[in-house]
Amino acid sequence: xxxxxxxxxxxxxxxxxxRWQQTWEQEEINKADMDSRxxxxxxxxxxxxxxxxxxxxxxxxxxxxxxxxxxxxxRGFNVLHPMGWDAFGLPAENAxxxxxxxxxxxxxxxxxxxxxxxxxxxxxYDWNRELATCDDSYYRWEQKLFIEMYQKxxxxxxxTTVNWCETCQTVLANEQVIEGACWRCDDFVRPRxxxxxxxxxxxxxxELLADLQALGGWPEKVATMQSNWIGKSTGLSCDFxxxxxxxxISIFTTRPDTIFGVTFMSVAAEHPLIDELISGSEIEQxxxxxxxxxxxxxxxxxxxxEQEKKGIFTGRYCINPFSGQRIPVYIANFVLxxxxxxxxxxxxxxxxxxxxxxxxxKLPILxxxxxxxxxxxxxxxxxxxxxxxxxxxxGRFDGMESSAAQAAIIAxxxxxxxxxxxxxxxxxxxGISRQRYWGAPIPMIHCDSCGVLPVPLxxxxxxxxxxxxxxxxxxxxxxxxxxxFHTTCPACGSGATRETDTxxxxxxxxxxxxxxxxxxxxxxxxxxxxxxxxxxxxxxIGGVEHAILHLLYSRFFVKALRDLGYLEIDEPFANLLxxxxxxxxxxxMSKSKGNVVDPDDxxxxxxxDTVRLFSLFAAPPERDLEWxxxxxxxxxxxxxxxxxxxxxxxxxxxxxxxxAEASDADRTLDRxxxxxxxxxxxxxxxxxxxxxxxxxxxxxxxxxASVTDxxxxxxxxxxxxxxxxxxxLVLLFPMVPHFSSEMWAIMKFPSRPEEQEWPSFxxxxxxxxxxxxxxxVNGKVRSRIQVEADTDEKAxxxxxxxxxxxxxxxxxxxxxxxxxIKKKLVNIVV
RNA sequence: GCGAGAGUGGCGGAAUUGGUAGACGCGCUGGUCUUAGGAACCAGUAUCUAUGAUGUGUGGGUUCGAGUCCCUCCUCUCGCACCA
Numbered sequence: 001x002x003x004x005x006x007x008x009x010x011x012x013x014x015x016x017x018x019r020w021q022q023t024w025e026q027e028e029i030n031k032a033d034m035d036s037r038x039x040x041x042x043x044x045x046x047x048x049x050x051x052x053x054x055x056x057x058x059x060x061x062x063x064x065x066x067x068x069x070x071x072x073x074x075r076g077f078n079v080l081h082p083m084g085w086d087a088f089g090l091p092a093e094n095a096x097x098x099x100x101x102x103x104x105x106x107x108x109x110x111x112x113x114x115x116x117x118x119x120x121x122x123x124x125y126d127w128n129r130e131l132a133t134c135d136d137s138y139y140r141w142e143q144k145l146f147i148e149m150y151q152k153x154x155x156x157x158x159x160t161t162v163n164w165c166e167t168c169q170t171v172l173a174n175e176q177v178i179e180g181a182c183w184r185c186d187d188f189v190r191p192r193x194x195x196x197x198x199x200x201x202x203x204x205x206x207e208l209l210a211d212l213q214a215l216g217g218w219p220e221k222v223a224t225m226q227s228n229w230i231g232k233s234t235g236l237s238c239d240f241x242x243x244x245x246x247x248x249i250s251i252f253t254t255r256p257d258t259i260f261g262v263t264f265m266s267v268a269a270e271h272p273l274i275d276e277l278i279s280g281s282e283i284e285q286x287x288x289x290x291x292x293x294x295x296x297x298x299x300x301x302x303x304x305x306e307q308e309k310k311g312i313f314t315g316r317y318c319i320n321p322f323s324g325q326r327i328p329v330y331i332a333n334f335v336l337x338x339x340x341x342x343x344x345x346x347x348x349x350x351x352x353x354x355x356x357x358x359x360x361x362k363l364p365i366l367x368x369x370x371x372x373x374x375x376x377x378x379x380x381x382x383x384x385x386x387x388x389x390x391x392x393x394x395g396r397f398d399g400m401e402s403s404a405a406q407a408a409i410i411a412x413x414x415x416x417x418x419x420x421x422x423x424x425x426x427x428x429x430x431g432i433s434r435q436r437y438w439g440a441p442i443p444m445i446h447c448d449s450c451g452v453l454p455v456p457l458x459x460x461x462x463x464x465x466x467x468x469x470x471x472x473x474x475x476x477x478x479x480x481x482x483x484x485f486h487t488t489c490p491a492c493g494s495g496a497t498r499e500t501d502t503x504x505x506x507x508x509x510x511x512x513x514x515x516x517x518x519x520x521x522x523x524x525x526x527x528x529x530x531x532x533x534x535x536x537x538x539x540x541i542g543g544v545e546h547a548i549l550h551l552l553y554s555r556f557f558v559k560a561l562r563d564l565g566y567l568e569i570d571e572p573f574a575n576l577l578x579x580x581x582x583x584x585x586x587x588x589m590s591k592s593k594g595n596v597v598d599p600d601d602x603x604x605x606x607x608x609d610t611v612r613l614f615s616l617f618a619a620p621p622e623r624d625l626e627w628x629x630x631x632x633x634x635x636x637x638x639x640x641x642x643x644x645x646x647x648x649x650x651x652x653x654x655x656x657x658x659x660a661e662a663s664d665a666d667r668t669l670d671r672x673x674x675x676x677x678x679x680x681x682x683x684x685x686x687x688x689x690x691x692x693x694x695x696x697x698x699x700x701x702x703x704x705a706s707v708t709d710x711x712x713x714x715x716x717x718x719x720x721x722x723x724x725x726x727x728x729l730v731l732l733f734p735m736v737p738h739f740s741s742e743m744w745a746i747m748k749f750p751s752r753p754e755e756q757e758w759p760s761f762x763x764x765x766x767x768x769x770x771x772x773x774x775x776x777v778n779g780k781v782r783s784r785i786q787v788e789a790d791t792d793e794k795a796x797x798x799x800x801x802x803x804x805x806x807x808x809x810x811x812x813x814x815x816x817x818x819x820x821i822k823k824k825l826v827n828i829v830v
Numbered sequence: 831g832c833g834a835g836a837g838u839g840g841c842g843g844a845a846u847u848g849g850u851a852g853a854c855g856c857g858c859u860g861g862u863c864u865u866a867g868g869a870a871c872c873a874g875u876a877u878c879u880a881u882g883a884u885g886u887g888u889g890g891g892u893u894c895g896a897g898u899c900c901c902u903c904c905u906c907u908c909g910c911a912c913c914a
Contacts, residue, residue, distance in 0.1 A: 223832055225909055228833070231914070253914060266914090286892085307912075334912045342914045352831095353912060426913060544908080617855070618842060625908090626842060633868095634855050684848090692844070695854035702854095773848050781850065781897045819894050824849050829894050 012605030021122055029122040029488040032080040034533045040372065041077035042534050043068045044513055046542030046550070047084045048131075050110035051627055054117045056582040056589055056615075056627065057543065059599050063612045063735075064122045064621050064688065065541045065577055070734035071684055074758040080534050082516040083118065083125040087134035088439045088505045090168060090184060096438075101814060103438040104466060107134055119601065119609045122737055129519045133508035138515065139440035140461030141525035142507060147443055147454040148564050154200045155454060157377040162431060164192035166818075170434045171196060173504060176549070196433035197442055197501065201556045205425040207570075208555055218574030219622070229548050231426025236410050238419030240265060240318040240345070243326065249318055250338040252422060256413075257405040257510040261347040261368035262320050263358065266311060266332035268342040270292055277316045277329065280544070286332065287312055294333040304342065309334055309357045320345075321418040322409070323395065330356060332426050340424060348384065355384040368393045369402055423553060432504040432554065435477050437464070439502025447489035447496040455498075456490045463496070478502070509550055510557040513537050513572060526566045537573045541621075544578040551576070577688060581625035582615075597627055609736035610636040616690040616735055639739055642701060646725065646743050649708075657717045665707040665716040667769075673724050674766035676700040677759045680731050690735065697731050700724065722747075730756050735783035774825040775800045777809040793820040800826035 024030065032039075045065035048058055069081040085107075092103035111132060118125070130462065131138050151156045163172040167187040171194060175181045201208075209230045212223045236256035239248040249265060267274065269291045278284045284683040290312040295792035299305070311332035335344050338363050348358035349367040358365050367376035388402035397405050413419030433442065441462045443455040455462055465484045478484050479500035489496040495717050511525075517534040518527035536558075549571070558572040581588050584595040602611045614635035662670075676696045683693040704724045707716045716724075725747060733753040734738040740753045768789055773796060775783040783805035787796065797820050800806055810830055817829040 219834095221909080224834060228910060231910095231913065237913085251914080255914080275887095309912085333911095334914095337911070339913050341914095346914090351914070353914080424913085547909080620843085623836095623843090628842065628856070630856055631842065637870095638855080692854080695844075698854055772850070776849090776895075779849095779893090784850070806871090818895060819849095821849060825895090827849085827894050 006221055011640055011739075013738070014610065016742045017120070017122060017608050020738045020741050021119060024122075024124070025119075025127075025446065030126050030704065031128055031287050032078065032082075035078050036533065039076075040077040040080065041072040041539075042080040042517075042539045043072065043539045044082065044516070044541070044594040046540070046546060046788070047086050047509070047512060048114065049086045049089060049091070049115055050107055052110050052113070054114055054599055056599060059121065059611060060582055060615045060621075060625060061541060061579055062118065062121065062123050063615050064690070065685075066121075066575070066612075067616065067690060067734040068539055068541070068688065069124050070737060070754070071758070074730070074734070074756065076757070080517070082129040082519075083123070083127070084129075084131040084512060084516065084519075085114075085133065086505065086509050087111065087132040087510070088139075088502075088508060090170075090436065090438070091457065092438045093436065094105045102466070104134065104464075107438075108132075113670065120603055121599075121612065124737070129516055131512065131515060131519045133440075133505075133512060134290055134438070136463050138512075139508065141445040141468060141505070141515070142440050142511070143455070143460050143462060144457060145511070145525055145561070145564070146503070146507075147457065148715070149199070149560060150444075150454055151162055152564065154203065154558075154560055155197060155679065156200060157195060159193060159195045160431070162194045162196060162531040163189045164194070165189055166658075170436055171431060172548075172783055173431055173506070184267070194433075196431050197444075197499075199430040199432060199556070199560075201430045201553075202425060202427055203718055205232070205427050205558050207306045208558060210425075211555070211571055215571060215573075215576075218573075219544075219576065222544065222551065222576060222578060225547045226552055228554065229427065230422060233425075234421070234423045236406075237341075237422035238321065238345075238413055240320060242273075242277070242329075243319060245276070245316075247276065249273060249329070249343045250341040251343050252424060253345055255347070255350065255406075256409040257388075257391060257394075257397075257400075257402040258347040258350045258368055259320070259322050259345065259409060260391075260397070261349050261366045262325070262327060262345045263324075263348060263366055264346045264354075265318055265327050265329045265400045266335050266344050266346050266354070266357065267329065268335040268337035269331055269333065270337035271331075271335075271342045274314070274331065277314045281315050283313075283315050287314060291331065297333070307333060309360060311357060311361065312359075321416070323412070325718055328363075330357075330361070339426070349378065349381070350384050350386055352384040352386070355381075359679055366393060375662070382394045395658040422706060430504075430556075432507055433501040434504055434790040435479070435500075436502050436693050437477050439505060440508065441478065442499040442501050442503055445489060445496050446486060446499065447492065447494065450489050450491040450496075453490055459490075478686055504555050510559065511555040512566065513540075513554070514558070514561065525567075526561070531566070532568055535567065536569050536571060539575045540573040541577045541579060543581070547578065550698075572639050577621060579621045580619065582625050582627055584627040602632065606632060606636050607738075609739040610639060613639065613694065613736050617694045618691065619687045620687070626714055638698060638701075639736065641705075642728070642743065643739075645701075645705060646746055649721075649747075651718060651722070651727075651747075651823050653718055654715045654721075657719075662720075663716065666720045669703055669707045669716045669720050670765060671768065672703040673727050676731065677727060677761035678763075678766055680703075681758070693731075694735065699727055704728070726756075727759050729753055730759055736808060747779045771823055773799075773823075775803055775806050776825060776827040777806055778829055779827060780809075782806055782809050789823065796820050796822070798824050800828060 002295040029329050043065055045061050069079050073079045087107050092107045095106050096103040133139060146155060163177050165172055165182040165187055167185045169184060172182060172189060177189050180189060181187060182189055186716050209227060209232055212227055213343040215223060232715055234252050235252060235254035237250065237252050239250050241248040248682060278287045294310060301770050311330040314331060316329045318329055320327055335342065346354040348354040348363065348365045350369055365378040365381065367378060368391060369389045370376055370392055371385060371387040376385055391400050391405050392396050397408060400408060410421045441464060443460060443462045445453050445455060447453060471676060477500060487496050488540045514526055514531055514535060521527040554572050558567060558569060562570065563569045584597065587593050587595060589596045614632045615625065617635060618631055679696040680693040683689045708721060729740045729744050730753050760825065770786050771789050773785050773787055774781055775785060783803045785799055785803060787799065796819055807826065810828060813830040815828050815830050819827040
């Protein structure tokens, strides 16, 4: 007897995990090399912002990714599983200011600490490919891509009204404005006119929308969100000439079939023609006061609630080009200046907003589309009728059906030259200029005589100046650093200034997944051979909060890089898994709520494997995970139970070994083993439901423990037992790699778990030979019987009709109908 | 308001094509061993007026049979939100 037999003791996870991590690192077993003879698999988790320390959301995200990576390796794939740092961004500047240090130092210190944490979790990354986006070896290539995109007219500069956050002192993209507030600091966002750089993402609007169809491996929810964000609508663009003026008002409508029902025109308070419409008229002052009023109201407005419809007559009229009718022009508070043309033809009979407005200001309501089986009376209507139907009061289009009328009306407008078919998108071009220090400098030069020019490629990278003392002033934007922005014009050689804005950090994360295929490429942003082999990412994993921003920008970048000749793919991520949040006490873990659990504490207390196991076991990955301290305890208990079994298992021949025939215990264990392999493989392959996979392994272990119980008369043979242990360890390896490796070594099995093939199963062996058949009377379960698996329908029926409980409930009535489902049940209807 | 998803024990969650509801784990109850245990092991654990009946948010429907399919309504979560 060994000492472990007498004193089972506890599994020393600290020593074991450290030892295996060291072994793996030394042997570089996670290093990925291109090998065109092998099938590749690229699994990627959204890289973290180096905020200081990892949180439970990271643990969950990376545990899921690591199981996928290790599973695919066992399945024989050449797996790429990299990790890096999304390292530019505002928090570094804030922290630097607070701690009187440099953003670079703060960032790199955090990276060092977080890398250690990730290594402690035993995540199987190829650390040779690690990259940080704040490193000039990364952003220099981003600058090059920026210039190439500029040359392809995918980048341009313009002055616009931008979203300005006073707290962060920077511009925000539309996507970064959440309910009128900054996504970062929650402060109110104000409009401000500024000159800035834009990516022409709208050029790809149609393709970005159309290709969503092909992304079958994406959650529908994410595809829908992107589709709504792109917001395509088709309809008629049309001009209404202004009475007594050379000018006309352009409108866009998705319902050209209602155009004869226009009874007034409503324009936004910011509409460019307003000045001309009202200047000099006697109501000018009243209108100006009104405009001021509603814009002030909008500032105060609670975004949640819809405002009451309000407007004012401008005193001017325009002409409906179809009917020739004279139409009053109103300014209305519900018309958005930013969308469409800032003017809307108002059809109160068929649009709810126009309807409310018309009722309030006693404007006429004229129904022109009558849905089948209805009768619209403008006097008594209580709401607008938006359904399609047959046209009336529409001149030569009378009697046409809505969709046919739309086409005919558009064609008519085109023929007569006052309108045309138009497709619009809600998607705006992506403004990327940020007035911040800690970001990638935009590589452009402003010359008074030559205009705007890109930095010559051989001068890249344009590095961030780091040469100052660390102080609060260090965070000054580049515009306050003459030594940075003074330069010479590459065209004429005279004095010029550099662009002092830096890029939105979402630019870095829009192509990092491609750079991971060739992080050391020294003469180009991407190595064509490497990226062709590894891309696209086969499985991308991250939080649903990136459903729009990051994923849309990345899709745009891939299409742009394709058109620049770098890539041959259309989409970056073939499959997407959006994991749920980690919550505690019903709320997302956050510092402000004070319900955070620090992964460091858990790893110290339970070890990486237990933490991984629990986060995989507690919920399927796409669902929110409720943190539960006792659940972690349970995961730890399971591993300790397996540990005690293995250290206490002698491997000595059992009575069953002496018999030539397999015992019932052998068959039970072997059958369960095959069933488990089948279930675990299925659960991982279909939807990464590790929770049910783990429960299946637990069941196999429970069976193993029961057939080796010395109290029982019959035990399984040592070969069957050894097979079962091996299977358990390989199936568990992707989830608890240190533990599995250690148990494998204790069992003195040859080689190591990661060198095994994923076990296969045999349907025949997995099949049960005794089945429980349910006996129902009138659909209610009345009895259960055990039968041989191959018992046919007739025999089952006969058994059922003999069953005592069944007979009692039939109560000697004549069966009307007997339904027999083989292997499942018999239902007798009386 | 629009769009998407979800409602199952005390809790997290299971349930191929409609066919044993509650796998697995937590918690709880009782027991064994122990100086003790918050360790380990064993047994039990949906509810009730309990030979039976009722149970998957509500109410209806289809079916021999519904957590699963259809319709109604309620609640919650997420996203978008005066988009013409």
